[in-house]
Amino acid sequence: MSPIVAVIAPGMMGSAVAKRLTSCGAEVRTMLSGRSAATIARARSAGMVDATSAQIADADFILSIVPPGQAVALAESLAPALRSATRKPIYVDCNAINPATVRTIDSIVRETGAIFVDGGIIGPPPEPDSTKTRIYLSGPDALKVTVLEQYGLSMPVQAGPIGAASAMKMSYAGITKGFTALGATMMLAATRAGTADALVAEMKVSQPALLKWLTTQMPKMPSKAYRWVAEMEEIAGFVGADQTGAGFYESAARLFDRVAEDFGGQNTKTAALDAFCEKAK
Amino acid sequence: MSPIVAVIAPGMMGSAVAKRLTSCGAEVRTMLSGRSAATIARARSAGMVDATSAQIADADFILSIVPPGQAVALAESLAPALRSATRKPIYVDCNAINPATVRTIDSIVRETGAIFVDGGIIGPPPEPDSTKTRIYLSGPDALKVTVLEQYGLSMPVQAGPIGAASAMKMSYAGITKGFTALGATMMLAATRAGTADALVAEMKVSQPALLKWLTTQMPKMPSKAYRWVAEMEEIAGFVGADQTGAGFYESAARLFDRVAEDFGGQNTKTAALDAFCEKAK
Missing domain, CATH: 1.10.1040 (N-(1-d-carboxylethyl)-l-norvaline Dehydrogenase; domain 2)
Known part of the structure; x- marks a missing residue:
């Protein structure tokens, strides 16, 4: 069965990651409330579907791909839905943030019962058949995310704890x-x-x-x-x-x-x- | 007739520049008073001869090659001898210094009646047959220094005023x-x-x-x-x-x-x- 992946937000990088996933058969959810017409169009064209916080928390994976200054706020805003979810997702922070900030987000997510994995994206927004983009993963549960390699993403697991990626x-x-x-x-x-x-x-x-x-x-x-x-x-x-x-x-x-x-x-x-x-x- | 060149000081760069000049037939003077035995030995091995301030000021060219913090002090210390000299040399500041500092040195030197040329060294201490080191020159009298290209140095003249090099x-x-x-x-x-x-x-x-x-x-x-x-x-x-x-x-x-x-x-x-x-x- 194909995984359900929430990708937030549908920016240039997020929508490109989503497009790789949807074109390989995954369902990709995002949150479009309050977004511009251009962003909504980009999300639709990447095959992303709008979802509530509860539906985001019900995904198999949540990929946080936001501007660095918004990474903590996103985890905080999703925490109530994650806490309420009966089936907990794996939350992957893919943002360009300081490992100390990553550990703050790890605490927020872990407190809800969800699993946290650290990620770091090297390269441009991914394109079909390009090998230029890698989403590095680290932490004790990193391997669980690599199933997404079957859905168009390159996700090398890096040695080391949360924060290493x-x-x-x-x-x-x-x-x-x-x-x-x-x-x-x-x-x-x-x-x-x-x-x-x-x-x-x-x-x-x-x-x-x-x-x-x-x-x-x-x-x-x-x-x-x-x-x-x-x-x-x-x-x-x-x-x-x-x-x-x-x-x-x-x-x-x-x-x-x-x-x-x-x-x-x-x-x-x-x-x-x-x-x-x-x-x- | 071969030129007389004063090279101050006989550090790694200065002595290497001096060695190119002496091996091509130029006379190279320097100031060894108060220097370490190792520096004196390096200067001798480069064919440099010890000289007084008056003899430095009597050279055809003075190349200032000192640590950046000493460039102004060297010009100030040589100013009285330059002022007394009947035949004025061309003073070339070859140091890694801010153009504003170069203009300060230009004023000090020009006031003595000597000619000032700006220089900037790119590359390692020069070696025979190597093309890796260039002493860029700029200012209205830069061309007058290029006679030293016949004595083992590469000295491209750069467009622009004092400070450009x-x-x-x-x-x-x-x-x-x-x-x-x-x-x-x-x-x-x-x-x-x-x-x-x-x-x-x-x-x-x-x-x-x-x-x-x-x-x-x-x-x-x-x-x-x-x-x-x-x-x-x-x-x-x-x-x-x-x-x-x-x-x-x-x-x-x-x-x-x-x-x-x-x-x-x-x-x-x-x-x-x-x-x-x-x-x-």
Whole structure:
């Protein structure tokens, strides 16, 4: 029998995950109350069906795929329904959040009698036949979620407790998105100083791999920057024991915040980044 | 007739630059008063000869190659001799310093009647037949320095005023050394969280270029970290108009400071970084 999976919310990532599941025969529920027409259309096109909290809690799996700042609130809002459910689901938090935040959610979910598994998504919204997206899982019940690999998802189980999958996601994003933030800072500084051409020319010779990576990734960043702000703040929390590292990611959060504002407005930073990347072609 | 070049100081970079010059027939002067036996031996082996301030000021070129925090002080200490010199040299500041600091040095030097050129070194201490090291030059008199290309140095002239060559150096080092700082932060955080193996495995698949770069560069970092602290502070000044960016490089300065302390002492961070890099092999 095919599993029933609740995927909340139907954002870009959530609806893409849902579409993989429904196209492989799973039933996917979500919550559409109060959502925009565009989100509702995206959810429908992914084959997701609207459901009440009770119907969400009655699923076999709940995948939480929300902006990082909403992960705890979602668990809290579902807790009463989970507590009332006679057949408890497995709740998988797939968000880009600090392991400490994951453990808070674990407590909220476990108190309801449901099972909790930690998850971390690496890669873009999944597409058919693509191997680029993996949902890492960790915790004592992680293996129970891997049945979803038969429904179009790649779900490697990682060694370690609840929090390990999120720690991996934090450190991976800390390198890739952190480098993007730092690269943007320097592209903008070099442009302001009138040295962008010389920098590109030198990097073509002595740092071709870094130049190629940065100028390939950068054009995709401004439209996503608003989503990365809270993720950088989670990473700052993740490296919190290391004051130095926290400073990096607090700076990265502010950078993405400013680029997001620019992207929705004046577009001067976005244009400067695009112009830099063009030089590298 | 071969040029007379003063190279101050005879550190790793300065003595390597001097050795290229002397092996191509230039006379190279330096100041050895108060230096350690090891430094004096390195200078001698590079063919450098000890000189007074007056003899330094009587050279055709003065190359300032000192730790970033000493660049202004060197210009100030040489100013009286430069003022007294009847034949004025060309003073080239080759240090990793903020263009604003370069302009301060330009004022000090110009006031003595000497000519000032901005420089920025990209690459390791130069070796015979290697094309890895370039001393970028900028400013109205930059072309006058390129005669030294006949004496074993690669000296591309960059468009732009005094400060342009240093701006290029700042933005290049901001990317390469900034990424090294950020990579070290995340390698250490992943190691503390027990997710280093999983991170390496994922990056081998999805970020091979960044993994290779980081794990090739990182083992060379701890022994050099102490020299990078002031350079990161200069870069923080360079991006100073951009508060976000300054936060990055102030954090990077503190990271390198802590790694340098570790490298000279407990070696726990250094060992953790080495262990991470080993996994990637």
